[in-house]
Amino acid sequence: MESIIRLYARWIREGKLPVNSDWNKDLGVTFTVQDPCQLVRKSLGDPVAEDLRFVVRSVVGEEHFIDMWPNKSNNYCCGGGGGFLQSGFTDHRREYGSLKLEQIRRTGADYCIAPCHNCHSQIHDLSEHSGDHFPVVHLWTLICLSLGMLGENEREYLGEDLKNVGL
Amino acid sequence: MGEAAALLIEPKKSALVEKVRELLPDGGNLNMCLACGACASGCPATGMEGMDPRKFLRLAALGQEEAIRSTPWVWLCTMCRRCVHACPMEVDIPQLVYHCRQSWPREERPKGILGSCEKALSTPGNSAMGASSEDFRFVVEDVLEEVRESQPGQENLQVSIDRQGAHYFLNQNSREPVTEPDEMVPLWKILSLVGADWTYGSVGWAAENYCMFLADDEAWETVVRNKAKAVDDLGCKVWLNTE
Ligand code: SF4
Ligand code: SF4
Numbered sequence: 385m386e387s388i389i390r391l392y393a394r395w396i397r398e399g400k401l402p403v404n405s406d407w408n409k410d411l412g413v414t415f416t417v418q419d420p421c422q423l424v425r426k427s428l429g430d431p432v433a434e435d436l437r438f439v440v441r442s443v444v445g446e447e448h449f450i451d452m453w454p455n456k457s458n459n460y461c462c463g464g465g466g467g468f469l470q471s472g473f474t475d476h477r478r479e480y481g482s483l484k485l486e487q488i489r490r491t492g493a494d495y496c497i498a499p500c501h502n503c504h505s506q507i508h509d510l511s512e513h514s515g516d517h518f519p520v521v522h523l524w525t526l527i528c529l530s531l532g533m534l535g536e537n538e539r540e541y542l543g544e545d546l547k548n549v550g551l
Numbered sequence: 552m553g554e555a556a557a558l559l560i561e562p563k564k565s566a567l568v569e570k571v572r573e574l575l576p577d578g579g580n581l582n583m584c585l586a587c588g589a590c591a592s593g594c595p596a597t598g599m600e601g602m603d604p605r606k607f608l609r610l611a612a613l614g615q616e617e618a619i620r621s622t623p624w625v626w627l628c629t630m631c632r633r634c635v636h637a638c639p640m641e642v643d644i645p646q647l648v649y650h651c652r653q654s655w656p657r658e659e660r661p662k663g664i665l666g667s668c669e670k671a672l673s674t675p676g677n678s679a680m681g682a683s684s685e686d687f688r689f690v691v692e693d694v695l696e697e698v699r700e701s702q703p704g705q706e707n708l709q710v711s712i713d714r715q716g717a718h719y720f721l722n723q724n725s726r727e728p729v730t731e732p733d734e735m736v737p738l739w740k741i742l743s744l745v746g747a748d749w750t751y752g753s754v755g756w757a758a759e760n761y762c763m764f765l766a767d768d769e770a771w772e773t774v775v776r777n778k779a780k781a782v783d784d785l786g787c788k789v790w791l792n793t794e
Pocket of ligand 1: 583584585586587588589590591604605608634637638639640641642
């Protein structure tokens with residue numbers, strides 16, 4: 385059993401995945417990142433949270449990453465886990481997620497990176513339903529964007545500011 | 552005052568709580584609570600349905616089995632384990648929640664979770680969205696062909712399904728092949744760039760497992776075993792999660 389997040393970090397360190405943040409130098413788009421409970425607190429702990437930050441910083445630039453607080457193993461669950469997205473308790477799910485939404489708002493970041501499917505669905509819903517409309521993206525999107533190999537149809541979750549970068 | 556007084560009374564025993572204590576290592580520390588409230592203050596589910604983790608545990612300690620079994624709050628706690636992390640005594644409240652979920656008659660558990668688990672059981676790929684292995688293969692091949700034809704530099708992009716002996720068995724959340732297949736492509740490109748030796752499988756390919764959230768141990772185990780067997784049958788070394 386392995387997480388792709390650890391592999392991304394390893395491949396970047398080994399030079400196999402030559403990402404960089406040049407694309408964001410002038411744009412200055414800021415990002416925060418969600419620590420998925422399933423990945424961090426419930427399985428691989430803080431070391432994988434560090435790997436996650438290493439990947440994010442490498443891809444978007446150190447100065448464009450803003451961490452949430454609390455974070456890593458102490459992070460709040462977004463409310464997408466435990467079957468919440470399927471259970472039909474929609475209002476409760478959004479109420480649960482309001483803590484996460486506030487946490488993201490406090491970072492002031494333009495984007496939230498959600499490297500887990502449940503987190504992505506939940507935070508995307510929180511963003512849209514609240515009217516905040518901050519984009520919520522997968523890590524693979526940004527890695528490919530940084531490497532100049534993100535196709536036109538692979539930009540569904542990017543905001544208007546990044547829709548055409550590197551095309 | 553009311554709470555302190557209640558503690559002095561010999562607590563009633565709840566059969567459910569006793570059973571959970573027997574199942575968990577160190578009894579889940581369920582009787583170690585200091586009532587400090589660290590769990591409740593950092594729980595996003597605090598306050599919903601008039602419940603919070605400390606109150607839930609208190610009710611359990613007082614033998615109020617019916618109260619903890621019947622509250623819909625057990626479906627609002629995501630079993631995220633933040634409370635365990637925050638608790639000075641590592642009291643395992645989410646495990647208690649899990650067993651309360653399990654005490655609900657199966658057909659009364661939330662339909663969406665039940666349906667996702669049933670679908671996973673009924674498809675060889677264990678897709679909670681009910682996607683068949685044929686559809687999965689079709690979508691993957693279709694998307695791959697289009698990328699090769701339309702994206703310069705990706706003419707040789709490779710994706711294999713059921714390739715014997717690959718190092719990584721990559722799973723895939725059903726959401727992508729079913730609703731947004733283009734989202735699979737960036738990961739393929741990354742794996743190709745680094746030269747990873749990977750394959751999808753037509754059996755056990757779906758990443759998700761809602762049977763766990765349904766608290767159906769037997770179904771959960773069936774799904775996990777099917778996936779583990781799929782990895783072994785292909786002679787792959789590592790089950791690789793996309794997250
Ligand atoms: S954090 Fe632990 S000790 Fe404190 S009230 Fe909650 S369960 Fe009890
Ligand atoms: S596991 Fe449940 S009770 Fe504990 S913090 Fe998470 S949602 Fe709250």
